[in-house]
Amino acid sequence: MEDKSNVDFIESSSAEVFEIPGEPAIVINGLPPLISRDADTLPCAVTDSQPQKLAVFGEWLEGREVRKLFGDRFFSGEVTQFDKEMGWYRVVYEDGDSEDLEWHELMEVLVPLDVNIPLKTLAIKIIKKRQKSAQKPTSKVRTRRNGSHDGKGKEKENDAS
Structure with a gap:
């Protein structure tokens, strides 16, 4: 019986590295195709599921x-x-x-x-x-310095009760 964790590791270790023109970072197997004027930049293969992966970073x-x-x-x-x-x-x-x-x-x-x-x-x-x-918040209730409330639907407290 084959160990599937080794297969996954081998597949992921063959990942390609892509430079993004104008960006200070590189990406490993994570971008859609780029239109590049630079001959050193590699094209990136994209699957239909790619936009879903990128949506978390939107x-x-x-x-x-x-x-x-x-x-x-x-x-x-x-x-x-x-x-x-x-x-x-x-x-x-x-x-x-x-x-x-x-x-x-x-x-x-x-x-x-x-x-x-x-x-x-x-x-x-x-x-x-x-x-x-x-x-x-559904409604804001502010407390005044004298202890009364200032909010819609709230009655103000009187000091002489």
């Missing part, structure tokens, strides 16, 4: 800057939202226009990430955003 690209050529002019923009169901990235440009891009389209227009920003800072930003969206 929100990490929110806030990233893009630059896209429209006609004879480049427009700057920002990834503002990721649609998990469709796998689309909403990009809003400096002139107010917006468009939804798929992963392979977004990769062509992403501005290289500033490597001076620590990964920890980026992770904290994502965690805070998740916590903020999870803590949507």
Whole structure:
């Protein structure tokens, strides 16, 4: 009987390494095909399941800057939202226009990430955003200095009861 863990290890050890033009990182078997002008960059094979794997990282690209050529002019923009169901990235440009891009389209227009920003800072930003969206209060009740409440539907307490 063959040990399947060895087979998995052999298959994963033959992974190809891909450089992303303009990015400070390399990726091992994880990107859709890139249109590259650089002869040293290897093409990447993609399966139909690839967009699902990348969907978990969609929100990490929110806030990233893009630059896209429209006609004879480049427009700057920002990834503002990721649609998990469709796998689309909403990009809003400096002139107010917006468009939804798929992963392979977004990769062509992403501005290289500033490597001076620590990964920890980026992770904290994502965690805070998740916590903020999870803590949507139904109503706000503020307590005044004298102990009375200031909120809709709440009666104010009187000191002379």
